[in-house]
Amino acid sequence: MKIIETKKLSKVYTHDFIDVEHGRIKFNFFRRTVALDGLDLEVGEGEIFGLLGPNGAGKSTTIKILMGIIFPTSGTARIMERPLGDKEVKAKIGFLPENPAFYDYLKGEEFLDYYGQLYGMPRSVRRKRIDELFELVGLPDHAPNLPLKGYSKGMIQRIGLAQALLNDPKLVVLDEPQSGLDPLGRKEIRDIILRLKDQGKTVFFSSHILSDAELICDRVAIVNRGRLVAMGELSHLLSPKIKEYELVASGLSRESLDVLEKHARKFIERERDVLMILEKEELVKEALRRIVAENASLVSLTPRRETLEEYFIREVARTNAPREEVRA
Protein backbone atom coordinates (compact mmCIF):
# COMPACT_ATOMS: atom_id res chain seq x y z
CA MET A 1 0.00 0.00 0.00
CA LYS A 2 1.11 3.53 -0.74
CA ILE A 3 1.04 5.29 2.61
CA ILE A 4 1.64 8.73 1.10
CA GLU A 5 1.21 9.79 -2.49
CA THR A 6 1.32 13.30 -3.91
CA LYS A 7 0.68 14.19 -7.53
CA LYS A 8 1.84 17.49 -8.99
CA LEU A 9 1.47 19.12 -5.61
CA SER A 10 1.95 22.88 -5.78
CA LYS A 11 1.70 25.67 -3.26
CA VAL A 12 1.97 29.37 -3.99
CA TYR A 13 1.95 31.65 -0.97
CA THR A 14 0.54 35.08 -1.67
CA HIS A 15 1.72 37.61 0.82
CA ASP A 16 2.89 41.25 1.17
CA PHE A 17 0.69 43.66 -0.67
CA ILE A 18 3.04 46.25 -2.10
CA ASP A 19 2.11 49.64 -3.57
CA VAL A 20 4.45 50.91 -6.23
CA GLU A 21 4.08 54.41 -7.63
CA HIS A 22 5.15 54.96 -11.18
CA GLY A 23 4.73 58.63 -12.05
CA ARG A 24 1.09 59.44 -11.30
CA ILE A 25 -0.07 55.85 -11.61
CA LYS A 26 -0.22 53.55 -8.59
CA PHE A 27 0.16 49.78 -9.00
CA ASN A 28 -0.75 47.11 -6.50
CA PHE A 29 1.38 44.01 -6.42
CA PHE A 30 1.14 40.71 -4.63
CA ARG A 31 4.39 39.03 -3.89
CA ARG A 32 4.05 35.33 -4.56
CA THR A 33 6.37 32.62 -3.40
CA VAL A 34 6.24 29.31 -5.19
CA ALA A 35 6.96 26.99 -2.28
CA LEU A 36 6.02 23.76 -4.07
CA ASP A 37 6.11 23.26 -7.78
CA GLY A 38 4.56 20.01 -8.99
CA LEU A 39 5.89 17.66 -6.35
CA ASP A 40 5.35 13.92 -6.88
CA LEU A 41 6.10 11.71 -3.90
CA GLU A 42 5.44 8.08 -3.08
CA VAL A 43 6.02 6.53 0.32
CA GLY A 44 5.49 2.80 0.80
CA GLU A 45 4.27 0.98 3.89
CA GLY A 46 6.87 0.28 6.56
CA GLU A 47 9.47 2.60 5.09
CA ILE A 48 11.63 5.14 6.81
CA PHE A 49 11.39 7.94 4.30
CA GLY A 50 13.49 11.10 4.47
CA LEU A 51 12.31 14.33 2.88
CA LEU A 52 15.56 16.17 2.41
CA GLY A 53 16.39 19.62 1.16
CA PRO A 54 18.01 22.91 2.09
CA ASN A 55 16.24 25.68 4.04
CA GLY A 56 13.21 26.95 2.17
CA ALA A 57 13.03 23.90 -0.11
CA GLY A 58 9.37 23.28 0.70
CA LYS A 59 9.66 20.44 3.21
CA SER A 60 7.43 21.98 5.90
CA THR A 61 4.97 23.16 3.27
CA THR A 62 4.64 19.56 2.02
CA ILE A 63 4.16 18.25 5.54
CA LYS A 64 1.61 20.96 6.44
CA ILE A 65 -0.42 20.11 3.35
CA LEU A 66 -0.34 16.40 4.19
CA MET A 67 -1.45 17.16 7.76
CA GLY A 68 -4.33 19.33 6.54
CA ILE A 69 -2.98 22.53 8.14
CA ILE A 70 -2.81 24.35 4.81
CA PHE A 71 -4.25 23.59 1.40
CA PRO A 72 -2.41 23.05 -1.86
CA THR A 73 -2.82 25.58 -4.67
CA SER A 74 -3.07 22.68 -7.10
CA GLY A 75 -2.34 18.98 -7.31
CA THR A 76 -3.53 16.16 -5.08
CA ALA A 77 -2.32 14.11 -2.16
CA ARG A 78 -3.53 10.91 -0.56
CA ILE A 79 -2.63 9.23 2.70
CA MET A 80 -3.28 5.48 3.11
CA GLU A 81 -5.01 5.66 -0.27
CA ARG A 82 -7.68 8.04 1.00
CA PRO A 83 -8.07 11.76 0.29
CA LEU A 84 -6.59 14.21 2.81
CA GLY A 85 -8.79 15.01 5.78
CA ASP A 86 -10.24 11.50 6.16
CA LYS A 87 -10.97 11.14 9.89
CA GLU A 88 -10.23 7.42 10.13
CA VAL A 89 -6.84 8.00 8.54
CA LYS A 90 -6.11 11.00 10.77
CA ALA A 91 -6.56 8.80 13.85
CA LYS A 92 -3.70 6.63 12.58
CA ILE A 93 -1.22 9.48 12.18
CA GLY A 94 1.20 10.92 14.73
CA PHE A 95 2.69 14.33 13.96
CA LEU A 96 5.54 16.39 15.33
CA PRO A 97 5.52 19.91 13.84
CA GLU A 98 8.61 22.02 13.19
CA ASN A 99 9.53 24.22 16.19
CA PRO A 100 6.49 23.11 18.20
CA ALA A 101 4.94 25.68 20.55
CA PHE A 102 3.06 23.83 23.27
CA TYR A 103 1.16 25.12 26.31
CA ASP A 104 3.86 26.59 28.52
CA TYR A 105 2.07 26.21 31.83
CA LEU A 106 1.12 22.55 31.54
CA LYS A 107 3.44 20.10 33.23
CA GLY A 108 4.91 17.39 31.01
CA GLU A 109 2.51 14.77 32.30
CA GLU A 110 -0.53 17.06 32.11
CA PHE A 111 0.38 17.97 28.54
CA LEU A 112 0.52 14.36 27.36
CA ASP A 113 -2.62 13.54 29.34
CA TYR A 114 -4.45 16.41 27.64
CA TYR A 115 -3.44 15.16 24.19
CA GLY A 116 -4.41 11.63 25.22
CA GLN A 117 -7.89 12.95 26.07
CA LEU A 118 -8.10 14.58 22.64
CA TYR A 119 -7.45 11.13 21.16
CA GLY A 120 -10.26 9.78 23.35
CA MET A 121 -7.96 7.41 25.24
CA PRO A 122 -9.40 6.10 28.54
CA ARG A 123 -7.63 7.27 31.73
CA SER A 124 -6.05 3.91 32.58
CA VAL A 125 -4.65 3.53 29.05
CA ARG A 126 -3.31 7.10 29.15
CA ARG A 127 -1.47 6.54 32.44
CA LYS A 128 0.33 3.46 31.17
CA ARG A 129 1.13 4.90 27.76
CA ILE A 130 2.45 8.19 29.16
CA ASP A 131 4.84 6.40 31.54
CA GLU A 132 6.15 4.30 28.64
CA LEU A 133 6.63 7.36 26.46
CA PHE A 134 8.61 9.37 29.01
CA GLU A 135 10.94 6.39 29.17
CA LEU A 136 11.07 5.85 25.40
CA VAL A 137 11.99 9.43 24.46
CA GLY A 138 14.61 9.66 27.20
CA LEU A 139 13.23 12.53 29.30
CA PRO A 140 14.68 12.92 32.80
CA ASP A 141 12.78 11.83 35.93
CA HIS A 142 11.69 15.35 36.85
CA ALA A 143 10.18 16.02 33.39
CA PRO A 144 6.60 14.79 34.14
CA ASN A 145 6.25 17.34 36.95
CA LEU A 146 7.99 20.25 35.26
CA PRO A 147 5.92 22.87 33.39
CA LEU A 148 6.87 22.97 29.70
CA LYS A 149 8.18 26.53 30.06
CA GLY A 150 11.04 24.99 32.06
CA TYR A 151 11.89 22.52 29.27
CA SER A 152 15.05 22.96 27.20
CA LYS A 153 14.78 22.87 23.39
CA GLY A 154 15.90 19.25 23.36
CA MET A 155 13.32 18.34 26.02
CA ILE A 156 10.54 20.06 24.03
CA GLN A 157 11.58 18.07 20.97
CA ARG A 158 11.42 14.86 22.98
CA ILE A 159 8.03 15.51 24.52
CA GLY A 160 6.82 16.56 21.09
CA LEU A 161 7.90 13.16 19.82
CA ALA A 162 6.13 11.48 22.77
CA GLN A 163 2.98 13.42 21.81
CA ALA A 164 3.32 12.17 18.22
CA LEU A 165 3.52 8.55 19.39
CA LEU A 166 0.71 8.73 21.96
CA ASN A 167 -1.93 7.13 19.75
CA ASP A 168 0.38 4.31 18.60
CA PRO A 169 0.16 5.66 15.02
CA LYS A 170 0.61 3.65 11.84
CA LEU A 171 2.24 6.65 10.15
CA VAL A 172 4.60 8.94 12.05
CA VAL A 173 5.27 12.32 10.43
CA LEU A 174 8.13 14.32 11.92
CA ASP A 175 9.23 17.75 10.72
CA GLU A 176 12.93 18.11 11.60
CA PRO A 177 12.79 15.71 14.57
CA GLN A 178 16.48 16.16 15.33
CA SER A 179 16.48 19.93 15.48
CA GLY A 180 17.80 21.31 18.75
CA LEU A 181 19.32 18.02 19.83
CA ASP A 182 22.96 17.33 20.63
CA PRO A 183 24.75 14.44 18.85
CA LEU A 184 23.70 11.96 21.54
CA GLY A 185 20.09 13.14 21.35
CA ARG A 186 20.19 12.83 17.57
CA LYS A 187 21.37 9.26 17.86
CA GLU A 188 18.57 8.48 20.34
CA ILE A 189 15.98 9.83 17.90
CA ARG A 190 17.52 7.70 15.13
CA ASP A 191 17.24 4.66 17.36
CA ILE A 192 13.60 5.45 18.19
CA ILE A 193 12.82 5.82 14.48
CA LEU A 194 14.47 2.45 13.77
CA ARG A 195 12.45 0.86 16.57
CA LEU A 196 9.22 2.30 15.10
CA LYS A 197 10.11 0.67 11.78
CA ASP A 198 10.65 -2.65 13.58
CA GLN A 199 7.11 -2.30 14.90
CA GLY A 200 5.90 -2.05 11.29
CA LYS A 201 5.24 1.68 11.29
CA THR A 202 5.98 4.07 8.46
CA VAL A 203 8.11 7.06 9.38
CA PHE A 204 8.12 10.14 7.15
CA PHE A 205 10.47 12.83 8.33
CA SER A 206 12.17 15.94 7.03
CA SER A 207 15.74 16.88 7.69
CA HIS A 208 18.68 18.79 6.43
CA ILE A 209 21.03 16.80 8.63
CA LEU A 210 21.99 14.47 5.85
CA SER A 211 24.26 12.18 7.78
CA ASP A 212 21.38 11.28 10.10
CA ALA A 213 19.14 10.50 7.16
CA GLU A 214 21.85 8.46 5.49
CA LEU A 215 22.07 6.15 8.48
CA ILE A 216 18.41 5.24 8.76
CA CYS A 217 16.41 5.98 5.61
CA ASP A 218 15.18 3.25 3.30
CA ARG A 219 14.34 5.85 0.71
CA VAL A 220 14.72 9.59 0.39
CA ALA A 221 13.36 12.42 -1.72
CA ILE A 222 15.57 15.40 -2.29
CA VAL A 223 13.67 18.63 -2.89
CA ASN A 224 15.00 22.02 -3.84
CA ARG A 225 12.99 25.15 -4.56
CA GLY A 226 9.77 23.19 -4.39
CA ARG A 227 10.81 20.61 -6.96
CA LEU A 228 11.79 17.00 -6.68
CA VAL A 229 15.46 16.63 -7.48
CA ALA A 230 15.69 12.90 -6.89
CA MET A 231 13.79 10.12 -5.13
CA GLY A 232 14.72 6.55 -4.43
CA GLU A 233 16.75 4.12 -2.44
CA LEU A 234 19.92 5.64 -1.13
CA SER A 235 22.06 2.87 -2.53
CA HIS A 236 20.65 3.57 -6.00
CA LEU A 237 20.88 7.34 -5.74
CA LEU A 238 24.44 7.43 -4.56
CA SER A 239 26.72 6.45 -7.32
CA PRO A 240 27.72 2.88 -6.57
CA LYS A 241 31.00 3.62 -8.30
CA ILE A 242 34.02 3.95 -6.09
CA LYS A 243 35.12 7.56 -6.29
CA GLU A 244 38.66 7.19 -5.08
CA TYR A 245 40.94 5.09 -2.91
CA GLU A 246 42.79 6.07 0.21
CA LEU A 247 46.01 4.14 0.56
CA VAL A 248 48.44 4.25 3.47
CA ALA A 249 51.82 2.52 3.15
CA SER A 250 55.20 2.58 4.78
CA GLY A 251 58.69 1.61 3.68
CA LEU A 252 58.38 2.56 -0.01
CA SER A 253 61.53 3.69 -1.83
CA ARG A 254 62.09 7.33 -2.71
CA GLU A 255 61.73 6.51 -6.39
CA SER A 256 58.31 4.89 -5.88
CA LEU A 257 57.14 7.77 -3.73
CA ASP A 258 58.10 10.25 -6.43
CA VAL A 259 56.31 8.27 -9.15
CA LEU A 260 53.11 7.84 -7.12
CA GLU A 261 53.07 11.46 -5.95
CA LYS A 262 52.88 12.63 -9.57
CA HIS A 263 49.59 10.80 -10.12
CA ALA A 264 47.95 11.07 -6.70
CA ARG A 265 45.15 13.55 -6.04
CA LYS A 266 46.49 14.03 -2.54
CA PHE A 267 49.84 12.89 -1.20
CA ILE A 268 50.94 13.39 2.40
CA GLU A 269 54.27 12.07 3.65
CA ARG A 270 54.14 11.55 7.40
CA GLU A 271 56.77 10.50 9.88
CA ARG A 272 56.08 6.78 9.66
CA ASP A 273 54.04 6.36 6.52
CA VAL A 274 52.55 8.01 3.48
CA LEU A 275 48.86 8.67 2.77
CA MET A 276 47.72 9.01 -0.80
CA ILE A 277 44.36 9.50 -2.46
CA LEU A 278 44.30 7.73 -5.81
CA GLU A 279 41.50 8.13 -8.30
CA LYS A 280 42.26 5.31 -10.72
CA GLU A 281 42.26 1.60 -9.95
CA GLU A 282 45.29 1.22 -12.22
CA LEU A 283 47.28 3.48 -9.90
CA VAL A 284 46.24 1.46 -6.87
CA LYS A 285 47.51 -1.67 -8.62
CA GLU A 286 50.77 0.09 -9.43
CA ALA A 287 51.19 1.13 -5.78
CA LEU A 288 50.48 -2.41 -4.60
CA ARG A 289 53.00 -3.86 -7.10
CA ARG A 290 55.66 -1.53 -5.74
CA ILE A 291 54.78 -2.34 -2.14
CA VAL A 292 55.22 -6.07 -2.84
CA ALA A 293 58.38 -5.63 -4.94
CA GLU A 294 60.06 -3.45 -2.32
CA ASN A 295 58.85 -5.53 0.61
CA ALA A 296 57.19 -2.38 2.01
CA SER A 297 54.03 -2.47 4.18
CA LEU A 298 50.45 -1.76 3.25
CA VAL A 299 48.87 -0.10 6.30
CA SER A 300 45.38 0.39 4.85
CA LEU A 301 43.47 0.58 1.60
CA THR A 302 40.01 2.16 1.73
CA PRO A 303 37.71 2.61 -1.26
CA ARG A 304 35.62 5.81 -0.93
CA ARG A 305 32.10 6.15 -2.31
CA GLU A 306 30.07 9.30 -2.72
CA THR A 307 28.22 10.29 0.46
CA LEU A 308 24.68 11.63 0.60
CA GLU A 309 26.16 15.00 1.56
CA GLU A 310 28.20 15.15 -1.64
CA TYR A 311 25.27 13.96 -3.73
CA PHE A 312 22.98 16.54 -2.16
CA ILE A 313 25.35 19.44 -2.74
CA ARG A 314 25.89 18.38 -6.34
CA GLU A 315 22.18 17.92 -7.15
CA VAL A 316 21.01 21.04 -5.33
CA ALA A 317 23.62 23.16 -7.07
CA ARG A 318 22.44 21.73 -10.39
CA THR A 319 18.81 22.69 -9.81
CA ASN A 320 19.20 26.19 -8.40
CA ALA A 321 17.03 28.57 -10.35
CA PRO A 322 15.26 31.81 -9.34
CA ARG A 323 11.98 31.21 -7.55
CA GLU A 324 10.53 34.42 -6.18
CA GLU A 325 8.40 36.40 -8.54
CA VAL A 326 6.22 39.47 -8.37
CA ARG A 327 2.91 39.50 -10.19
CA ALA A 328 0.24 42.10 -10.67
Ligand SMILES: Nc1ncnc2c1ncn2[C@@H]1O[C@H](COP(=O)(O)OP(=O)(O)OP(=O)(O)O)[C@@H](O)[C@H]1O
Ligand atom coordinates in the same frame (compact mmCIF):
# COMPACT_ATOMS: atom_id res chain seq x y z
N1 LIG B 1 3.14 31.38 5.33
C1 LIG B 1 4.01 31.69 4.38
N2 LIG B 1 3.90 32.83 3.67
C2 LIG B 1 4.76 33.14 2.70
N3 LIG B 1 5.82 32.37 2.34
C3 LIG B 1 6.00 31.22 3.02
C4 LIG B 1 5.11 30.81 4.07
N4 LIG B 1 5.55 29.62 4.56
C5 LIG B 1 6.65 29.30 3.83
N5 LIG B 1 6.91 30.25 2.91
C6 LIG B 1 8.01 30.22 1.93
O1 LIG B 1 7.92 29.02 1.18
C7 LIG B 1 9.20 28.47 0.94
C8 LIG B 1 9.26 27.05 1.48
O2 LIG B 1 9.17 27.10 2.90
P1 LIG B 1 9.16 25.81 3.82
O3 LIG B 1 8.93 26.26 5.20
O4 LIG B 1 8.21 24.81 3.26
O5 LIG B 1 10.66 25.27 3.64
P2 LIG B 1 11.47 24.15 4.43
O6 LIG B 1 12.02 23.23 3.39
O7 LIG B 1 10.64 23.54 5.50
O8 LIG B 1 12.68 24.98 5.06
P3 LIG B 1 13.45 24.81 6.47
O9 LIG B 1 14.52 23.79 6.27
O10 LIG B 1 14.04 26.17 6.69
O11 LIG B 1 12.46 24.43 7.53
C9 LIG B 1 10.19 29.43 1.57
O12 LIG B 1 10.65 30.30 0.57
C10 LIG B 1 9.36 30.19 2.58
O13 LIG B 1 9.85 31.49 2.77
Ligand SMILES: [Mg+2]
Ligand atom coordinates in the same frame (compact mmCIF):
# COMPACT_ATOMS: atom_id res chain seq x y z
MG1 LIG C 1 10.81 23.44 7.50
